[in-house]
Amino acid sequence: MRVLVIGAGALGGYYGACLVRAGRDVSFLVREKRAEQLRRNGLQVVSPHGDFAVQPKLLAVGDLREPFDVVLVGVKAYSLDDAMSQFAPAIGPSTMVLPILNGLKHIDALTVRFGAAHVLGGLANVSAGLDADGRVVHFMANQTIVFGEVGGALSERALALEKLLQVPGIDVRASEAIMQDMWEKFVQLSTLAGITCLMRASIGDILAVPNGEQSIFRLFAECCAVATASGFEPRAPFIEFDRKLFTTLDSPLKASMLRDIERGSITEAEHILGDMANRARTLGIETPLLDLARAHVAAYEVGRRRAGANPPRSAGSLRRARTDTKGSAAPRRARPSAWDRP
Numbered sequence: 001m002r003v004l005v006i007g008a009g010a011l012g013g014y015y016g017a018c019l020v021r022a023g024r025d026v027s028f029l030v031r032e033k034r035a036e037q038l039r040r041n042g043l044q045v046v047s048p049h050g051d052f053a054v055q056p057k058l059l060a061v062g063d064l065r066e067p068f069d070v071v072l073v074g075v076k077a078y079s080l081d082d083a084m085s086q087f088a089p090a091i092g093p094s095t096m097v098l099p100i101l102n103g104l105k106h107i108d109a110l111t112v113r114f115g116a117a118h119v120l121g122g123l124a125n126v127s128a129g130l131d132a133d134g135r136v137v138h139f140m141a142n143q144t145i146v147f148g149e150v151g152g153a154l155s156e157r158a159l160a161l162e163k164l165l166q167v168p169g170i171d172v173r174a175s176e177a178i179m180q181d182m183w184e185k186f187v188q189l190s191t192l193a194g195i196t197c198l199m200r201a202s203i204g205d206i207l208a209v210p211n212g213e214q215s216i217f218r219l220f221a222e223c224c225a226v227a228t229a230s231g232f233e234p235r236a237p238f239i240e241f242d243r244k245l246f247t248t249l250d251s252p253l254k255a256s257m258l259r260d261i262e263r264g265s266i267t268e269a270e271h272i273l274g275d276m277a278n279r280a281r282t283l284g285i286e287t288p289l290l291d292l293a294r295a296h297v298a299a300y301e302v303g304r305r306r307a308g309a310n311p312p313r314s315a316g317s318l319r320r321a322r323t324d325t326k327g328s329a330a331p332r333r334a335r336p337s338a339w340d341r342p
Helices: 010-021 032-041 077-090 105-114 156-165 178-199 203-207 212-229 236-246 253-263 266-282 288-307
Strands: 002-006 025-029 043-046 052-054 057-059 068-073 091-099 120-130 136-149 171-174
Touching: 002 010, 002 077, 010 025, 010 043, 010 052, 010 068, 010 120, 010 136, 025 077, 032 057, 068 077, 077 091, 077 105, 077 266, 091 105, 091 156, 120 178, 136 156, 136 178, 156 171, 178 203, 178 212, 178 236, 178 266, 178 288, 203 212, 212 236, 212 266, 212 288, 266 288
Parallel strands: 002 025, 002 068, 025 057, 043 136, 068 091, 091 120, 136 171
Antiparallel strands: 043 052, 120 136
């Protein structure tokens, strides 16, 4: 199968590089600036599993002349519309479009543009980013892709794609319930994105202040309610996993989330939260905390754009816990928290 990877950032760069290393026929559709960087340095991956580099086959917008068997889409949600226009020439009669974006809204957009027969559901569990030199930095050892037919069941093409993706550096699983899998990640990310971006702090920081844990689980409960009303009630193992994640001060996600906040990855969070909040309203579900988080993140993004640059990270309404003279932990606030407002 011929694979077209859209972009060579954290997601496309990592998974695409693993496929190239394994000898798969992979091309990357990239912008010119990124193309120049890759031609000069190759596609470099820094990973807990071992560093490596490959020389990728690059295509620029306008170079697509024939269809591909698989189009792997790993762009940010806010870049999807442009990306669809750019890779449209790669869609043939039997092309599979495998999106590994966060959220669910992109499934609707891809289906409208290319038709339901082309679109698979998918998700990626990987913590990665680009460093200043354009290298893909794999922060933690997780590296999973889960995908499947939106309507369920294991098709022949899904099994063939699973075999294609079974290469060193990728843990792959074809799912008979990919929409359930995607909803569970959607709930998790809405909770994490909402709480960390609203508070400008990591989960660990939030847990260190009064009512921090209750606030996390209130938002989690609201997101679960939206999923349940949509017919995708989160399964017990997922809920237990998230409870452990949300209440672990030393969670490996803490550093990763902090990096995202420092980079100003607020726009992506707003898309995820907006998607969840809009679904709630459509279902007639009142989600005050979710709407508050979405509004706060959107306002922050407007301010960031007006400033013309990403402001330095601060904990926003919260500050790290300090120790008083008696040795007890005392939370310190810069101004009333958003949770305290009516």
